[in-house]
Amino acid sequence: MKLETNSPEEQQSQSGNVKNESNEYMKYVALACLIIQTVAVIFFMRVSRIKKSEDDRLYFNSCAVVMSELLKLICSLLIILYCNNFSISEFTKTLKFEVFNSIKSNILVGVPGLLYVVQNNLLFIALSNLSGAVYHVTYQLKILATAILSVLIMNKQLSKVRWLSLLLLTTGAVLVQTGKSGESGSGTGANDNFLGVCSVLLACFTSGLAGVFLEKLLKDSKTSIWGRNVQLALYGTVFGLIGCFTGKEGLEIAQYGFFHGFNSLVWLVIFLQAVGGIIVAAVLKYADNILKCFGNSLSIIMSCILSWYLGDYSITGHFFVGSVLVIWSIFIYGLEKVLPFSGQLYKLRLILKRNSRNRIIAKYKNLREPSFETSFDLNDATPGAKSLHFGNGNSQNSNHMNSNNKYKNINNFIHLQYQNRDDHGEIDDVIPKGLQMAIISSGV
Structure with missing residues (x-):
């Protein structure tokens, strides 16, 4: 009996198909993890920021950010060690060729690291000068900014259907957030409101630019996502420490201590933030930054549902309409090439x-x-x-x-x-x- 063997061309094609199917699977696994992580970190972070009394002094945000970057660094190093079968020699070789391979590569990674630090500072300024409703509604413009920057920087071609889905997504997220944060602002004055709006708009731009820049680095480089996370965590730690001791909280940190207010709930928030950085990198590696925005928007709806279940939120017409628009936009974006858009x-x-x-x-x-x-x-x-x-x-x-x-x-x-x-x-x-x-x- 003659056994049939595949030609090298067919074997290579089959290998490519298996790899594509694996990437397709990982894309949605990473996106699902991102949604779950985002909902959890928002919920537990909100609980951790609730004061038990007026005199209660909470932990410092900047210190928590630094610790989350350190934990992300440790997790990424452990994953690299695991991928090298716990071989110290292979581990150090991987760090040499992926993390410290070139000065140019490390400098480029510092760009999104710096942009994320600037973004976080801008958001603090915005939240200090705007009501929650205005901040949430305006910050959803980061989705549209991400799409535009993806077209300009990544040369992506978005069809009219996908542009429509982005418009629906932005509209739906705005409606949901309006229903969630319907309280009026504190009336801090016209100049403060103008500063807050400018800050959140700049934050939208820096968020989209950092995400697209990181996506381009991950897809145009042979460096693994874990090696790239090591680089980002190093930059995040350095910039975070600079912000701790030179920012507004610097004197208070020196007085009360770096770990003031830390408890088990705070450490859980730090862990979720560290895992979130790794998940975002995986989403950018296997999917794209626009799809990440869809996942974040869906997590907004899930957070609202969780708040409603706990009795902290009442479903309104804004929430219902916004939810329908967001879910519809997700289906349009993901199923563009399936009926009813094709024959x-x-x-x-x-x-x-x-x-x-x-x-x-x-x-x-x-x-x-x-x-x-x-x-x-x-x-x-x-x-x-x-x-x-x-x-x-x-x-x-x-x-x-x-x-x-x-x-x-x-x-x-x-x-x-x-x-x-x-x-x-x-x-x-x-x-x-x-x-x-x-x-x-x-x-x-």
């Missing part, structure tokens, strides 16, 4: 693109030349595929063709069809009609 031919193109090329090759591997030629007409093929020779129609000459050469020719034909495919064209321009019907009937 049956586009569904066939998706099937061909994702997983059918190897099945087509395997199905026609054992076909003889006459049968293969009757399946489709090369005149319908793309110019690149026409240059291939599948036989001259003479059955005698065709029977002398080696089966491996036949398989290679079929493989090359389909490969060239994919290379010459126009994503905006019809399926008839991609695969000949005869082969289309054979694919449909085979159930691939």
